[in-house]
Amino acid sequence: MPHQSPFKHHRFPRNMILCVVRWYLRYPLSYQDVVDLLAERGVTVDRSTVYRWVQKFGPELTKRTERHLRRTSVDWHVDETYVRVGGKWRYLWRAVDANGQMVNFRLTARRDAKAAKAFLNKAIERVRLHRPVTICTDKAHTYRRVIREINHRYDPHFDSIRHTDRKWRNNLIESDHAAMTRLLGYRQSFRSLRTAKATLSGSETIRTIKRGHIHNKQPGVKGEIAFIASLFAVVA
Secondary structure, eight states: OOOOOTTTTOOSOHHHHHHHHHHHHHSSOOHHHHHHHHHHTTOOOOHHHHHHHHHHHHHHHHHHHGGGBOOOOSEEEEEEEEEEETTEEEEEEEEEETTSOEEEEEEESOOSHHHHHHHHHHHHHHHGGGOOSEEEOOSOHHHHHHHHHHHHHHOTTOOSSEEEOOGGGGHHHHHHHHHHHHHHTTSOOBSSHHHHHHHHHHHHHHHHHHTTOBSSOOSHHHHHHHHHHHHTTOOO
């Protein structure tokens, strides 16, 4: 039985919807900025419509990109940063590999051992057969305990994951945090964890596509447009 098209009941053209979603997720634009850019092209769209498109098609883009991802390396860099959600600071846990490819992210209300364990377990489960050999973190004691527990679960007699906690070796993800912060910094805080997760999911996926961490993508922004269009069977 064929899957129902995500564009069903939308009155605007598919390629325009994908263009709007890509603009918002790729560039430091507000919803009003996107509305104004469309108005310059003679298209009238409400901010709430752009918001709904981002919330719907951001996670859908992530899901459809999944099978095109390149295999991550076995050397990971893990750290957390802050995102404002509903007027409160929340914790954004992120992991990238040695090539800067996103492994996984998780947004939580707390920064504790339970959150760190859930994040790392989710990341390892996602990569399945090629789990990390090394994980580089800052000096937070939480990571050391959690990685020790994960190692014990896989093999009580052997540390299959080597933990490195020299802060200067984690510059890769620190700079990646900075790039993500610049992208999000121009916008108001997210309304809820649900909307934050949907937007972050799309943004991380767009950055993955932009960096070429996927198969069968041509270089440049035209390659990004063509790849995204192919995911949704749209003529670019």
